Amino acid sequence: MRETPRIHLLPDLLISQIAAGEVVDRPASVLKELLENALDAGSSTIQIQLEEGGVKLLRVSDDGCGIAREELVLALTRHATSKIHSLDDLERVGTLGFRGEALASVAAVARVTLTSRQASEGGQGSAAVQHAWRLTADPGATPEPAALLTGTVVEMRDLYYNTPARRKFLKSDSTEFAHGVEAVKRIALAHPAVAFTVSHNGRAGLHLTRSDSRGRAGAILGNDFLAESRSLDVQAGPLRVFGYCALPAYSRARGDSQYCYVNGRFVRDKLLGHALREAYQDLLHGSRYPAYCLFLEIDPATVDVNVHPQKTEVRFRDARAVHQFVFHAVQRLLSSPLATQIAGAPVGNAAPLATTSGGEHLPPPDGAVAHLFLGKTPDRPAWRPASQGSLHIGEPTTTGRYLAFVDAARSPDGQAAALPATAADDTQAPPLGYALAQLHGVYILAQNSQGLIVVDMHAAHERILYEKLKRAFDEQQVTTQSLLIPAVFPAEALDVAAAEEHGEALHQIGFELVPMGPRQLAVKSVPVLLLAGDPAALARALLSDLRAHGVTQLLTARRNEFLADMACHGAVRARRLLSLTEMNALLRQMEETERGDHCNHGRPTWTQLTMADLDRHFLRGR
Structure with a gap:
């Protein structure tokens, strides 16, 4: 007779390895999590070093606020974070990271070392920290003195060394490196004021200096993208969408030139994707894909970012309002009068979604949302x-x-x-x-x-x-x-x-x-x-x-x-x-x-x- 299985608690390491399966699927996903932590720390310069596509070594160095010595052990503990404290914080997340599980998940499937130095202990005017502290993710390890000017260095070595079955699913070094560079580009597009440097096997791979949004878009997407794009910047109430929409002549055979962000977070959202496809539908028939780089700003309380392990999907409280806002903004941009384009006026502002000088406004064609409206058509x-x-x-x-x-x-x-x-x-x-x-x-x-x-x-x-x-x-x-x-x-x-x-x-x-x-x-x-x-x-x-x-x-x-x-x-x-x-x-x-x-x-x-x-x-x- 078969023995009845008994319910038992899983070991902490196995729990972390299960969680890592959702968060860490390749070096690029580790890099994404570490970059988000660095940006949340207020970094202005981030350096990334990779070896063998990031499998052998992935090191992220930043000049952010750093981590206190007594908090280093907590930083490697599951569900430990400085970014949220209550359910109210979770319902209006304003940072890129918030779950407090990335470092612990990575440490469960790789060898991790954390080195950090705060600029000062306590608040403004406090004495400077004498030196940095280093902590390895080994059981029972304690922080040791280390040399570091300021900020944090997270070093990950030998990804999946203790789960070889997972390592077999990784691709070639060049493929993994390409995914890593793409992860950097996605994040760098939303943070033009931060400098990024990427090296692979000791060779420079990508260098992005501090810039403005247009300069960063040109550095990553190319000046030909900017030349074939129209600038968009439209606001209606609490919603704002800005960025660049490429003209149909710049359409692609694949959807690999589509960058969409919600409050600075790169997302692959079906609702936003549908709104943008609808906006282009009268300009692109067939199997061509439009290219764009768009940023949506919205009240954090009206969007849920805690719906996907890798945080690439979101859920809007008023999904129809967001859909109509983005759709009408892009459609109106692409439909702007020839007179405006030839005159060299800023096309994105030619017909903003805002009230006219006389206070008049037009509702969307389907009357979906009262506070979203189209401006008066310019005089013919x-x-x-x-x-x-x-x-x-x-x-x-x-x-x-x-x-x-x-x-x-x-x-x-x-x-x-x-x-x-x-x-x-x-x-x-x-x-x-x-x-x-x-x-x-x-x-x-x-x-x-x-x-x-x-x-x-x-x-x-x-x-x-x-x-x-x-x-x-x-x-x-x-x-x-x-x-x-x-x-x-x-x-x-x-x-x-x-x-x-x-x-x-x-x-x-x-x-x-x-x-x-x-x-x-x-x-x-x-x-x-x-x-x-x-x-x-x-x-x-x-x-x-x-x-x-x-x-x-x-x-x-x-x-x-x-x-x-x-x-x-x-x-x-x-x-x-x-x-x-x-x-x-x-x-x-x-x-x-x-x-x-x-x-x-x-x-x-x-x-x-x-x-x-x-x-x-x-x-x-x-």
């Missing part, structure tokens, strides 16, 4: 587009004589059209200026107050159509246009069946497809906004999406992606010659369109070459 420029033809052409409000930069015989409207006379006064030009010419039927060249603007006309028109299609669907006002001659095209039997089965849904989105035979379809009407596109190509793309995802998904979850595809097919194609009137109409609509600086796939729609850029290229002034 004096130029206003009017609808005419497939490009919805609009004349600039300024008129005058024209300069013949485009051959009248080749102009689609048969007329020579160019800049208004007032374009000579650059200060009166709109942000994207006035069209000069087309380049190879692909790019529009325009002149504004700062120099030359180059516009990808297909990408620009694609974004304009996409935003108009979304608005028409939201308002359920999709205007259709019957074709004088139906466009007949060959189709598979499944496509013909899908057109017949979903005829009503197709009509709802502005298409009328009629079977002309067992393998032929005719397009009899299309949305007015897509008249410039090839009706047959539009119908094929529509039927392909319909068969792949079904009509319900097409009109709900995948609606925006479907509309983006339609806009791509319906946008003016490359090699099509436009008159200057049409080019100027396109420029004016770009200025009025949200997210008009990127197409639906994240590509830029325009670029600016300033007079200084051109002078530098042609060596003028030398």
